[in-house]
Amino acid sequence: MAGIVLDHVSKRFADGTVAVDDVSLDIADGEFVILVGPSGSGKSTCLNMIAGLEDITDGELRIGGRLVNQLSPKDRDVAMVFQTYALYPHMTVRDNMAFALKLAKVDRAQIRTKVAEAAQLLELTPLLDRKPANLSGGQRQRVAMGRAIVRSPQAFLMDEPLSNLDAKLRVQTRTTVARLQKQLGTTMVYVTHDQTEALTLGDRVAVMRTGVIQQAATPQELYDRPRNLFVAGFIGSPSMNFLPTTLDDGRLRSALGDIMLPAAVRAKVEESGTGRSLIMGIRPEHLKDAALVGDRRIDGHTFPAAIEVLESIGSDLYAYFHIPGSTATARELDEIAADTGATDAPGARDLMVARLDPASSARKGHQLQLWFDPHKIHLFDPHNGTHLTL
Numbered sequence: 001m002a003g004i005v006l007d008h009v010s011k012r013f014a015d016g017t018v019a020v021d022d023v024s025l026d027i028a029d030g031e032f033v034i035l036v037g038p039s040g041s042g043k044s045t046c047l048n049m050i051a052g053l054e055d056i057t058d059g060e061l062r063i064g065g066r067l068v069n070q071l072s073p074k075d076r077d078v079a080m081v082f083q084t085y086a087l088y089p090h091m092t093v094r095d096n097m098a099f100a101l102k103l104a105k106v107d108r109a110q111i112r113t114k115v116a117e118a119a120q121l122l123e124l125t126p127l128l129d130r131k132p133a134n135l136s137g138g139q140r141q142r143v144a145m146g147r148a149i150v151r152s153p154q155a156f157l158m159d160e161p162l163s164n165l166d167a168k169l170r171v172q173t174r175t176t177v178a179r180l181q182k183q184l185g186t187t188m189v190y191v192t193h194d195q196t197e198a199l200t201l202g203d204r205v206a207v208m209r210t211g212v213i214q215q216a217a218t219p220q221e222l223y224d225r226p227r228n229l230f231v232a233g234f235i236g237s238p239s240m241n242f243l244p245t246t247l248d249d250g251r252l253r254s255a256l257g258d259i260m261l262p263a264a265v266r267a268k269v270e271e272s273g274t275g276r277s278l279i280m281g282i283r284p285e286h287l288k289d290a291a292l293v294g295d296r297r298i299d300g301h302t303f304p305a306a307i308e309v310l311e312s313i314g315s316d317l318y319a320y321f322h323i324p325g326s327t328a329t330a331r332e333l334d335e336i337a338a339d340t341g342a343t344d345a346p347g348a349r350d351l352m353v354a355r356l357d358p359a360s361s362a363r364k365g366h367q368l369q370l371w372f373d374p375h376k377i378h379l380f381d382p383h384n385g386t387h388l389t390l
Contacts, residue, residue, distance in 0.1 A: 002064030002077075002154035002187060003029040004050060009059035011045050011211075019045040021211040022059070032181050032188045033216075036198040037208035038234070038339035043191045044159055046208070050189060051080050051157050064154055079148035080157040083164060085140040087132040087147075093119075094128040097146045114150040121183065122146050122176070138169040142176065149180075155187040162197065174201060195235055199223070207231050209335070229279065229385035230332040232378055238284045238318065239336070240378070241352045242328035245280040252377075254280060255325040256303040262375055265389050272388045274381045279328045281378040284318070287354035290371035291361060300373045305354070310364045317356040319368065326352060332385045 004027040011020040020042040027033045035043035048054040049061060052073035061068055068076050087096050094115055101111045119125045122142045132140055141161055148156055161177070162170045178201055181188050192198055198205045199219040206216040207230070215227040226232035232240050245254040250266050252259040259280075261269070269278070290302045309320040327350050354370055362368045379388045 003027055003031075003062075004155060004187060004189065005060075005062040006046070006050075007060040007062070009046075009049060009061060010057050011042075011049060011054060012057045019211055020049070023211070023213055024059075025206060025213060025216060027187060027189060030185045030187055032178075032190070032201065032203045034198040034202035034205045035189065035191045035208060036193070036195055036205055036234075038335065039193065040210075041208040042211035043208045045211075047080075047157050047159055047189060047191045050076075050155075051078055052076050077154045078157055079151050079153040079155075080159065081141075081144050081148050081161045083160040085132070085144045085164075087140060087143060089132050092129050092131055093124060093135070093143050093146075096132070096143055097150055100147065100151055111150075114152075115146075118146040118149040121149065121180065136169070137165050138173050141165065141173055145177075145180065149184070153186070155189065156181075158188065158190040160192055161190075163193070170197075177201060196237055199235070205235075207234060209234075209332075225390055226378070226387060227390070228332070228387055229281075229330055229380045230336070232281050232380070232387070233333055233336045236283060238353045238355065239340075240281045240283050241287075242330075242333060243280045243282075243323075243326045243352075244328045244382070245278050245379075247276050247278055252278070252280060252379075255323045257301065259301045259374055259377070265375070265377075265379070268389050269379055272381070272386075274383075274386075274388060277382055278388070279330060279380040279382045281380065282372055282376060284353045284355035286372050286376040287352075287356075287370050288372065289356050289360035289362060290369035292357055292359060293371050296373070297371055300371050302369055302371045304367050305352075305370050306367050307362050307364055308351075310362055312358065315358065317358055317360055317362055319354045319356055319360075319362045320351050321354070322350055323352060326350065328382075330380075330382050330385060 006023050006025045009023045012018050035046055037043050045054055049056050056069050063076055097115045097118060098111050119128055124142055124146060162173050165173060174197060202219060204216055205219055205222055207214045209230050215231045222235050243254050245252045247269060250261055252261060290297055305321040307319045307321050311318040356362055381388060
């Protein structure tokens with residue numbers, strides 16, 4: 001096992017494109033770190049530089065305290081699991097898992113032992129004599145993981161390993177990956193586009209945008225204390241609601257009405273020296289059916305919403321509604337919308353969503369009084385995306 005240190009690492013291609021720009025990240029020995037971001041954010045390029053599949057233009061990369069910039073992939077003692085399983089179709093599961101050890105001329109008895117141990121860990125023992133064509137997608141991915149495990153590398157690198165699986169298999173295999181990392185205790189760097197994977201798997205998550213790490217923190221910190229507008233909009237499902245607002249005499253004037261700011265929040269915004277125009281963010285689960293709030297209602301803000309779409313998933317109700325004048329505009333939000341396809345769906349960017357208790361009386365086509373606690377709102381500078389209330 002070994003820690004991985006990226007020290008001001010950059011990658012520029014021959015045409016001048018900067019894929020990774022001055023990234024510094026210290027990954028501790030045995031830590032599970034996720035690189036997450038939209039397409040083109042540089043996360044896979046970062047992983048490929050760690051693996052040695054991409055040259056580093058600037059900066060230094062250390063694995064286990066050793067400078068590896070000039071080392072070939074085979075000399076870095078890391079194992080990589082790709083999005084495509086890359087299994088040999090003519091070989092059995094056993095032979096696929098043993099292949100790298102055979103190339104390294106490892107003793108046959110040791111190979112048998114390592115393959116058996118990895119197969120047991122991944123619940124592949126009954127499948128060792130099958131070929132990949134006779135396996136499910138989840139089983140093939142476990143074989144690919146097993147092939148990496150038998151090498152006992154210093155670190156595992158995984159590039160969107162679950163993206164080819166269907167929704168149910170993704171959840172099952174995600175659990176397998178988490179359990180596996182805890183049992184092995186090996187350093188793992190995992191790239192994904194799926195922020196749900198990122199939040200459920202990682203000890204820490206690094207959110208990337210245009211080749212730059214926007215924030216690296218625990219999943220809960222990213223969710224509760226996003227450093228900027230991009231992180232706030234990218235992390236969370238459903239995504240945070242954003243509205244344009246104006247600060248005027250301690251009140252936020254918005255499409256939801258005038259909101260009295262708590263004194264501590266107001267002081268932080270005023271100390272920031274930003275202008276009066278702000279972007280307000282509030283997560284869907286912080287919007288509640290006012291009828292269910294009870295005595296807390298007097299301490300919060302209530303506004304009417306005409307429910308256009310109502311989705312029930314049993315444990316929650318998702319209520320979608322439009323509020324005239326509620327569309328916030330910023331470069332960061334445009335990027336997130338383009339990545340999620342919201343720009344292709346008419347009216348998608350203008351929708352707000354509330355995540356309600358299933359006991360709510362919300363009905364499609366009817367108006368509902370929604371409530372939120374002003375302490376739960378996030379305020380951002382619309383010009384540079386900085387979070388103003390941390």
